[in-house]
Amino acid sequence: MMTGTWRLELLWSVPRRLRDGRLEHMAAEAESAAGWYVARTRTGLSVSAWVTTDHPDRELGRIVEHITAWLERYVTEAHLVSLRACTEAEAQAELARPDLPPLASVADAAQILGVTRERVQQWRTESRAFPAPVARVAAGPLWTVESLRYFRRSLER
């Protein structure tokens, strides 16, 4: 098996919110001693580690055990809710992927589709093929740019 670098991430749910000072102390210790990274999540905390190995099947499980044992020194009622390992390339690709897609208003949609705003409004009410908005604000509906491009291509066909 070829040597590769993996990102290992464990998420724990914690019943009581960890105090900032305690979490910062844990983070500092984990990072300085082991190179693990500790951060707060909405429901608890995460611990991640980068591991270079040619045997991820064996090595990653061993590190999970060590991280779990270490965490139990600090938090007694933590529940592991997610355990994930991915390659370095996948981790980088995930960060590069926007979690908020480009959005378009009626005016934007008119520009993308090369028509007037009135025509967009007409399509909205009359065309079943016109994409549904993903959000609504006071100024009106918002669509994903991608859905509008798809509609434009369907018009061209």
Place this chain on the structure above:
Amino acid sequence: MAEPGASGPRTCTPAIADGPTVVTWARSQGWQVHVARDTGRVRFAAPSGAFVASWTEADPTRLADVLTALRRYGLVWPPPARRPRTASR
């Protein structure tokens, strides 16, 4: 009792963004970002005030972990393009 580091290899991955960009963007989204002058340690707290993660400028390789943590806590990343519809045409 387990000691951190007993598991063996410790590695890091190359940075995928630069620190100042992350700091500026997080602040613009209401995050409280404090940079310690003496250590260079950057402390990220959510708009609610809760500490989420920290990072040292001397360790740029750790930025991917910081970004993952901030994103998981609700910070939009990467920042949207200034005018995506213009760029897409």
